[in-house]
Amino acid sequence: MNRHLFPFEQARKWTVDFAARSARTLALDRPVPYLARVVLLAAAYFAAAKLALLVAIPPGYATAVWPPSGIALAGVLLLGSRIWPGIWLGASLVNVAVQSSLVAATLMGAGNTLEALAGAALVRAFIGLPGAFRRGEDVVKFVAIAAASATIAPSVAAGPLAFVHSLSPPELLWNWWTWWLGDTVGIIVVAPLILAWAVRxxxxxxxxxxxxxxxxxxxxxxxxxxxxxxxxxxxxxxxxxxxxxxxxxxxxxxxxxxxxxxxxxxxxxxxxxxxxxxxxxxxxxxxxxxxxxxxxxxxxxxxxxxxxxxxxxxxxxxxxxxxxxxxxxxxxxxxRDPLTSLYNRRFLQDYLERELIRAKRERAPLALIMMDLDRFKRINDSAGHQAGDQVLVQVGALLKRHVRGSDIACRYGGEEFAVVLPKTTLESARRRSAEICSAIRREPDRLLGATASLGVALCPAHATDA
Incomplete structure (x- = not known):
């Protein structure tokens, strides 16, 4: 017996846990006590139902639109399945106000509750998280779920209605139809409205x-x-x-x-x-x-x-x-160079062409620093290529720390690097290259003893093209 019930218990536990996790992402997730949530949902259900019954279809059991069905479904989706007593309480109170039999009212309230729980389970299973619909097919699924789940409440209420009011089969069918219609439209119209406004x-x-x-x-x-x-x-x-x-x-x-x-x-x-x-x-x-x-x-x-x-x-x-x-x-x-995250040689060529044109147009200096790591081959041979790659990564990070926002640092190829300095004089470029060289010398352990040789070129003093 327990072995057969185990999958059902798993499904129930998953549904409750899923609703709890989903509710944390929504605006209705507040530190409100459980009992207060139940009472608030019951009050909202009752108030919406009394307003809807003002335009009830004779003899007064159902309306063309039943907003409480949408409120109930949204409440279960947002607050979890444990909120069902609020739906049952609100629906039972409404039915007591309309029906003379307390037993019939509570039975119909149970039908409304089952309808919301079944609809929420189907929404979680076929659509997912409550909130705004992410795809067009989710809306179509929701409409189908609304039409299917809305059959529960009128079907449960058919027996009490027939017993209390002695309805004939045609009258009972008419009441079932109007009830189903009102619940379906209420879910389609009201539930998306609440769910969409509940999302932060x-x-x-x-x-x-x-x-x-x-x-x-x-x-x-x-x-x-x-x-x-x-x-x-x-x-x-x-x-x-x-x-x-x-x-x-x-x-x-x-x-x-x-x-x-x-x-x-x-x-x-x-x-x-x-x-x-x-x-x-x-x-x-x-x-x-x-x-x-x-x-x-x-x-x-x-x-x-x-x-x-x-x-x-x-x-x-x-x-x-x-x-x-x-x-x-x-x-x-x-x-970008995948190893150092510096710009690569292709970008350097395109960038230099654009900067040379601008330097000529604005008659502004353009400096280029070329750098080559010394003793890098020995590092690869003695410590391995992985260690050599780490040296290149460290040199790339060092260059990023020593360039301005208007400068760019590139890996030209192998152990060669380039730094482009727009609107920079020859003296400033030489001073920058000396700073880079000194920074490399200060990190012999991290760079495994590698040093650097640097050269500086200036446009238009040394060259006018790339």
Whole structure:
């Protein structure tokens, strides 16, 4: 018996540990006592549910959007599976306020809790860390998970509802459908909103960004009112005009982060639900079932489009940044000596050509120090090539310490080095070479007795080309 339960216990332990590690990276990670978190989640669930029930679909058990389902899922993802008593408490209190049976209310509260726990487990298994979606396919997976997990609560509630209210099979099926619809849309709209805003961010909004965001919200609100409000429906059919909302969603997806996109999605869905239940707008036509179907399709299209597009754009931006970083690293590798990290001979040739042109144009001196290590072959023969490489590394570090910000030090080849000194007189270059030579002599142990011979050349006194 224990042998068969062991994999399940392992999976449960991994899920709880994974949630705990994930929550440390999020803004909700505070030293709040466990009981306080449970009470806060229950209060948030209860308050959101009471607000949602103000626009409940008759006979009052379900709504077109059930925000508490999204709050519950986000709470489990952010705070871990141990927070489930808060969901159960909040859901049970809401159901007690609606139902007359305490047993039925607690059973339905258990269904809401199982729904959040199952959804969180699926999100962790198929998407990963909670927070902003990193890829477009993560959004599609999330929508599928929301639709699948949202079947749990109405299925658990079907029995208590049928027993308490003596519902007929068609009425029970209708209640199951509206319940599932409300939970699905609530998860899709509310959970990404909470998860996106819970992630820590240090990006500050500039005045220009604030102005752009304000303009987006004002224009979108005006267009939503024009389409869903009661004024325009008597003149032209408003159903085709719903496509006018998509450009604003695309605007938000391209110009803002996922938290702002989720906020815009929530605004659009809230206005659409409100006007539809008030009997206004393109979806308030025909039967209630038809209106809910159209509303569901609209909200899922808007939310999925915005989140997928934003995730794809963010993923593309990260890919571009990674490619640019890789190109910079590759360029550094082509111009750097891999042993000493000094510039190599190829870079020296290109750099000297540019500096010679500038020196001629500005009529400024350009100095070059060439250095050759003495007795280096003997070090290689007696101590080995690995010891010789360490001497070259030490000489490279020494040169870096003795050059200005405008100078460059290069490994010319083998045990030969070069230092380019723009706008440097012959006397200054000779003084710099003497300092380098003295520094090498002061480190006989580290350099294994190697010394250096240095020569100085000046443009245009000694040469005018490379």
């Amino acid at each position: 961010t240090h990006t500050a909004w500039t005045p220009r960004k604030i102005a752009e965001g304000s303009l987006l919200v004002c224009l979108l609100s005006g267009v939503m009112y024009a389409i869903f409000g009661p004024g325009i429906a008597s003149y032209i059919p408003s159903l085709p005009l719903t496509f006018a909302i998509l450009p604003f969603i695309i605007w938000a997806a391209f110009r803002f982060r996922q938290r702002e996109v989720a906020t815009v999605n929530a605004l659009v869905c809230a206005m659409a639900v409100w006007f539809t239940l008030e009997g206004s707008g393109p979806f308030a036509q025909g039967s209630l079932n038809e209106s809910l179907l159209l509303l569901l399709a609209f909200m899922c299209t808007v939310v999925t489009t915005g989140l997928v597009l934003n995730a794809v754009i963010a993923d593309h931006g990260r890919a571009v940044e990674a490619a640019q970083r890789l190109l910079r690293e590759l360029r550094e590798q082509t111009i």
